[in-house]
Amino acid sequence: MIGDGDLRLIVLALLAQEPRHGYDIIKALEEHSSGVYSPSPGIVYPTLTFLEEAGYATAASVGSKRVYTITDAGRAHLDDNREQADAILTEIASIGEKMSRAHAWLEEEDHPRRRRRSDRDIPGVVPEVNQARRALKAAIAEKLGVSEGEQRRVASILQEAAAAIRKPIEDAGSESDIDLG
Numbered sequence: 128m129i130g131d132g133d134l135r136l137i138v139l140a141l142l143a144q145e146p147r148h149g150y151d152i153i154k155a156l157e158e159h160s161s162g163v164y165s166p167s168p169g170i171v172y173p174t175l176t177f178l179e180e181a182g183y184a185t186a187a188s189v190g191s192k193r194v195y196t197i198t199d200a201g202r203a204h205l206d207d208n209r210e211q212a213d214a215i216l217t218e219i220a221s222i223g224e225k226m227s228r229a230h231a232w233l234e235e236e237d238h239p240r241r242r243r244r245s246d247r248d249i250p251g252v253v254p255e256v257n258q259a260r261r262a263l264k265a266a267i268a269e270k271l272g273v274s275e276g277e278q279r280r281v282a283s284i285l286q287e288a289a290a291a292i293r294k295p296i297e298d299a300g301s302e303s304d305i306d307l308g
Contacts, residue, residue, distance in 0.1 A: 129166070133211075134166070134170065134171075134174050135174055135178060136211060136215065137212060137215055137216060138171070138174050138175065139178065139197060139201050139212070140213075140216060141155050141156075142178075142195055142201065143197050143201075146196040147194065147195060148194050149171045149172050149192075149193070150168075150192075153166055153167075153168065153171055159216065159219055160220065160223035161220075161226065162223065162227070163222060163223040163226045164219055164222075175195050178195070178201065179195065182198060182201070183200055183201030184196060184197055185198055225269075225271060225272055228271045229268035263288075267281065
């Protein structure tokens with residue numbers, strides 16, 4: 128999700144807030160992205176090692192953990208790239224918020240006192256119908272929070288699709304003429 132150079136800037140930005148160990152950085156990014164992005168230790172720890180070797184951070188053992196602190200050189204590098212670091216953090220937060228809203232929408236409750244609806248497949252149809260239905264639902268969820276004009280465009284497409292689905296088969300052509308992908 129994030130390139131090495133971008134991750135280095137983000138980690139420096141987090142270290143500028145306070146000294147942290149690797150797990151703190153993973154959790155901070157997870158929280159910043161509303162749970163959508165949680166970098167693996169296999170990504171974070173090499174990044175911290177790089178920052179230490181580049182002179183942008185120092186590490187000290189505190190108990191069984193290595194706590195990293197940004198250096199003056201790291202602060203200068205971050206200051207030189209602050210706009211990019213802030214833009215990346217803003218984008219991560221934005222994506223996280225959109226995905227969180229989409230996830231909530233997909234699992235919305237049909238009544239406050241009832242359990243969540245499950246998204247069950249439609250019984251008695253070929254698997255492609257359920258796959259297409261899930262893809263459509265996901266595509267709609269991705270459009271949460273877009274402009275009214277884009278929402279109207281999506282609504283128009285959905286209305287056209289519904290009309291095409293309702294059209295009798297003899298009006299749509301023979302079954303062998305229909306392209307299923």
